[in-house]
Amino acid sequence: xxxLVESGGGLVQAGGSLRLSCVASxxxxxxxxxxxxxxxxxxEREFVANIVWSGGYIYYADSVKGRFTISRxxxxxxxxxxxNSLKPEDTAIYxxxxxxxxxxxxxxxxxxxxxxxxxxx
Numbered sequence: 001x002x003x004l005v006e007s008g009g010g011l012v013q014a015g016g017s018l019r020l021s022c023v024a025s026x027x028x029x030x031x032x033x034x035x036x037x038x039x040x041x042x043x044e045r046e047f048v049a050n051i052v053w054s055g056g057y058i059y060y061a062d063s064v065k066g067r068f069t070i071s072r073x074x075x076x077x078x079x080x081x082x083x084n085s086l087k088p089e090d091t092a093i094y095x096x097x098x099x100x101x102x103x104x105x106x107x108x109x110x111x112x113x114x115x116x117x118x119x120x121x
Contacts, residue, residue: 002025002100004112005022007023008081014120016086017086019080020036020094023077024079030101032053032054032101033050034051034079036095039114051079067086070082079096081094088120091117095111096111
């Protein structure tokens with residue numbers, strides 16, 4: 001199994017920055033990718049960014065391109081989301097997601113419990 005713990009959320013003014021962290025533990029040698037989703041009040045959960053663990057391929061939602069940067073620390077099994085030029089529309093609970101692949105189990109997904117990001121006007 002893989003466990004995920006997010007941190008770094010908080011309150012920030014529009015135009016400010018936050019850096020989210022997600023630490024994976026457990027069967028980390030089988031990690032395929034890690035990424036971020038978010039869910040605003042009354043809205044559906046949406047994709048934000050993803051990074052493939054081996055190779056570093058990166059994908060972003062159009063809404064955050066040019067403002068958010070996802071990165072990784074392989075030694076610490078950690079993924080980061082640097083969020084710059086934050087907008088009130090970015091207010092949401094941000095969830096870390098990881099996927100692992102193992103021949104005996106196939107592809108499995110895991111979720112963190114989320115961290116709140118609030119951007120004030």
